[in-house]
Amino acid sequence: MKPLGPIPPGFAAIDGELAIAGRRVNELVAQTGNTPLFVYSGDQVRNRVAELRAAMPARLALHYAVKANPYGPLLALMDGLVDGFDVASGGELALARAAGTDPARISFAGPGKRDDELEAAIASGVTLNLESEGEADRAFAIADHLGAVPRLAVRVNPDFDLKGSGMKMGGGAKPFGVDAARVPALARRIIASGAHWQGLHIFAGSQSLDSEAIAETQAATLDLAAQLAEASGSPLPRCNLGGGFGIPYFPADTPIDLSLIGQRLEARFAALPAVLQETRFCIELGRYLVGEAGVYLTRVIDRKESHGEVFLVVDGGLHHQLAASGNFGTVVRRNYPVAIASRFGAPDSEEVSVVGCLCTPLDRLADKAGLPRAEVGDLVAVFCAGAYGASASPAQFLGHGPACEMLV
Numbered sequence: 421m422k423p424l425g426p427i428p429p430g431f432a433a434i435d436g437e438l439a440i441a442g443r444r445v446n447e448l449v450a451q452t453g454n455t456p457l458f459v460y461s462g463d464q465v466r467n468r469v470a471e472l473r474a475a476m477p478a479r480l481a482l483h484y485a486v487k488a489n490p491y492g493p494l495l496a497l498m499d500g501l502v503d504g505f506d507v508a509s510g511g512e513l514a515l516a517r518a519a520g521t522d523p524a525r526i527s528f529a530g531p532g533k534r535d536d537e538l539e540a541a542i543a544s545g546v547t548l549n550l551e552s553e554g555e556a557d558r559a560f561a562i563a564d565h566l567g568a569v570p571r572l573a574v575r576v577n578p579d580f581d582l583k584g585s586g587m588k589m590g591g592g593a594k595p596f597g598v599d600a601a602r603v604p605a606l607a608r609r610i611i612a613s614g615a616h617w618q619g620l621h622i623f624a625g626s627q628s629l630d631s632e633a634i635a636e637t638q639a640a641t642l643d644l645a646a647q648l649a650e651a652s653g654s655p656l657p658r659c660n661l662g663g664g665f666g667i668p669y670f671p672a673d674t675p676i677d678l679s680l681i682g683q684r685l686e687a688r689f690a691a692l693p694a695v696l697q698e699t700r701f702c703i704e705l706g707r708y709l710v711g712e713a714g715v716y717l718t719r720v721i722d723r724k725e726s727h728g729e730v731f732l733v734v735d736g737g738l739h740h741q742l743a744a745s746g747n748f749g750t751v752v753r754r755n756y757p758v759a760i761a762s763r764f765g766a767p768d769s770e771e772v773s774v775v776g777c778l779c780t781p782l783d784r785l786a787d788k789a790g791l792p793r794a795e796v797g798d799l800v801a802v803f804c805a806g807a808y809g810a811s812a813s814p815a816q817f818l819g820h821g822p823a824c825e826m827l828v
């Protein structure tokens with residue numbers, strides 16, 4: 421038997437069925453008329469944002485990294501909860517605009533921005549986090565052509581990365597950002613050009629559960645920001661401190677300690693050097709805001725045995741939940757939190773593997789897990805499905821198409 425990841429807090433059973441935001445899963449599935457289905461709980465997202473606000477310094481603004489989950493109704497909800505959106509493509513920019521977000525609250529990072537994406541951002545007054553000197557040159561030329569004053573920030577490739585991070589985005593040679601040593605020269609050029617200088621974006625990694633490491637990285641980020649501002653010869657208007665707040669996906673993972681991180685940052689904010697006195701700080705979080713608020717529901721289509729092992733074959737799979745299958749950024753496959761949603765809370769009674777409907781051995785949502793006995797027609801829940809699920813999985817693979825999504 422292999423352990424399952426921890427089910428996030430906030431999910432209860434009603435009459436033996438999993439309830440999300442107080443509604444039973446069978447009712448939710450009946451409302452959309454189909455499985456597989458992603459359900460996102462608005463209450464859980466609101467609670468998460470409130471917890472963060474309470475733990476972090478009041479001076480720290482909170483941005484949502486749209487790539488974690490760009491579902492329209494969720495973006496519209498987020499727009500009222502956070503201080504800004506960070507997008508990573510022209511497509512995400514269009515989605516953020518469609519959700520009604522003020523372009524002045526949007527910043528756009530990401531390597532390989534095409535000219536038409538730069539143009540859309542500059543024309544609408546979105547802040548560009550420039551990833552290279554070459555991108556800066558193209559942004560200047562496009563702004564000239566449009567007769568617009570662009571809002572420009574520089575994304576820094578710091579000389580450190582976030583320890584314990586699932587995906588390293590800084591330290592050494594990287595396609596992201598401008599090497600720290602070259603940032604002051606670029607910042608001076610931007611300021612001299614008359615553009616709206618928006619400061620620095622320093623993102624050192626993602627998905628860390630090590631609160632000490634997150635606090636240390638934030639401290640190192642503030643030191644680096646101060647040093648770069650000094651070297652650029654002007655106080656820093658804004659600084660995006662990155663994110664990296666992880667969520668527990670796997671057995672033995674534990675949640676981060678928000679109050680530790682908040683207190684450390686508060687102490688650093690109380691002792692800022694002159695170049696950072698007036699700086700507006702933010703963090704940008706994706707999965708921490710929405711990951712645990714989402715559940716993927718899929719129905720058991722077949723129950724079969726092979727060489728003494730039981731398989732539940734479901735109508736979903738890695739084409740919607742690539743990460744749960746272990747094929748998105750993990751080295752060793754471990755089980756996500758998974759439950760029989762239509763028998764939620766029933767005691768485990770057998771060892772089963774939950775496999776998806778794709779014709780590949782990679783398509784496994786739970787491996788040799790202890791679960792209550794399930795039959796054809798039962799619903800399986802995969803938790804922690806609110807981030808990097810629907811939008812980060814190969815929905816076209818094998819022709820099953822995308823899953824339904826709903827916000828409750």
Ligand SMILES: *Cc1c(COP(=O)(O)O)cnc(C)c1O
Nearest residue numbers: 485488623626627663705706707
């Ligand atoms: C992916 C990404 C994020 C969000 O990461 P999470 O782990 O979802 O919080 C934030 N900022 C940048 C620059 C990113 O690339």
